[in-house]
Amino acid sequence: MQLQQVPKVEHIAPDEFKREYYNNNRPLVITGLAKQWPAYDKWDWDYFTSVVGHKEVGVYNNVKSDAYTPINTADAYMKFGDYLQQVKNGPLELRIFLFNIFQHAPQLVQDFTWPDELMSGFVKKFPMLFVGGEGSITHMHFDIDLSHILHTQFMGKKRVLLFPYSEQYKLYRKPWEVLSLANFANYYEKFDYDNFPATRLARGYEVVLEHGDTLFMPAGYWHHMEYINSGFAMSLRAMQNNFGGKLHGVWNLFGMRGIDTVMKKTAPKWWYERKREKIFNFADAELKKATHAG
Numbered sequence: 001m002q003l004q005q006v007p008k009v010e011h012i013a014p015d016e017f018k019r020e021y022y023n024n025n026r027p028l029v030i031t032g033l034a035k036q037w038p039a040y041d042k043w044d045w046d047y048f049t050s051v052v053g054h055k056e057v058g059v060y061n062n063v064k065s066d067a068y069t070p071i072n073t074a075d076a077y078m079k080f081g082d083y084l085q086q087v088k089n090g091p092l093e094l095r096i097f098l099f100n101i102f103q104h105a106p107q108l109v110q111d112f113t114w115p116d117e118l119m120s121g122f123v124k125k126f127p128m129l130f131v132g133g134e135g136s137i138t139h140m141h142f143d144i145d146l147s148h149i150l151h152t153q154f155m156g157k158k159r160v161l162l163f164p165y166s167e168q169y170k171l172y173r174k175p176w177e178v179l180s181l182a183n184f185a186n187y188y189e190k191f192d193y194d195n196f197p198a199t200r201l202a203r204g205y206e207v208v209l210e211h212g213d214t215l216f217m218p219a220g221y222w223h224h225m226e227y228i229n230s231g232f233a234m235s236l237r238a239m240q241n242n243f244g245g246k247l248h249g250v251w252n253l254f255g256m257r258g259i260d261t262v263m264k265k266t267a268p269k270w271w272y273e274r275k276r277e278k279i280f281n282f283a284d285a286e287l288k289k290a291t292h293a294g
Contacts, residue, residue, distance in 0.1 A: 006207035014117040033214045034152045039111035045088045051105040051135040053081025057092045071290040087133040095132035121239040128235045132227040140180040140224040146249040149217040153209040154176045154233025159210040163204035165220030168200040175275045176260040184224045198283035
């Protein structure tokens with residue numbers, strides 16, 4: 001993998017952000033944006049437990065999905081407050097994602113400000129919370145709706161690996177899915193280049209997010225996240241400002257995902273083998289292209 005650090009700024013003027021990052025699909029970390037919000041100091045494990053601790057939530061382990069794994073199916077269910085207590089007490093390889101805590105505690109939306117000056121198209125009904133215990137992993141994927149994301153980390157540290165959507169074949173994307181076949185867990189120590197050699201060609205970014213850091217992830221960016229410490233983050237999603245991008249996201253949600261779900265239920269082994277063949281054909285094509293270019 002050919003990686004560079006995500007640029008970091010404390011503050012940025014809206015016109016510069018749009019010109020240099022939003023319009024060019026480049027990631028950026030803004031360290032000072034969330035420090036202006038009441039949530040920066042107010043949100044912690046105990047506060048969340050007090051407001052929504054009684055709600056039941058789905059939790060997810062570190063096991064990568066396979067040909068038989070339904071999309072976004074929780075590995076277990078528990079009370080949010082019980083889960084947060086376990087996270088608070090120590091390492092826990094369980095995480096929560098896409099939890100709309102604001103539906104249960106609408107007063108929380110008063111604790112942050114939508115950064116409309118940076119971009120338009122925010123889906124304001126669906127700010128989402130992501131929580132992970134120390135050691136939990138979000139495996140390499142891109143968001144199915146192809147939204148732009150402002151992802152703000154609260155408490156702890158999280159390592160993030162990012163790639164543009166265009167690097168999909170070098171990352172061994174599963175056809176009809178948003179996931180990579182390769183396992184990027186602990187990539188910074190060891191990665192399986194023997195079985196996934198095209199990944200050496202992938203150009204991307206990495207960054208460690210700390211409390212208050214807001215990561216701008218452009219639409220379609222692949223991302224892999226590892227919780228160095230227990231922590232949580234909030235994602236604010238914004239639809240793309242062009243019709244083609246919106247249409248692609250709708251197709252992924254209602255076309256691509258539906259077809260993949262049906263095939264996994266009706267012919268999982270055949271479907272998996274068919275996709276696996278295509279994965280390596282695409283990757284081999286990238287390797288040949290690089291060889292000719294060199």
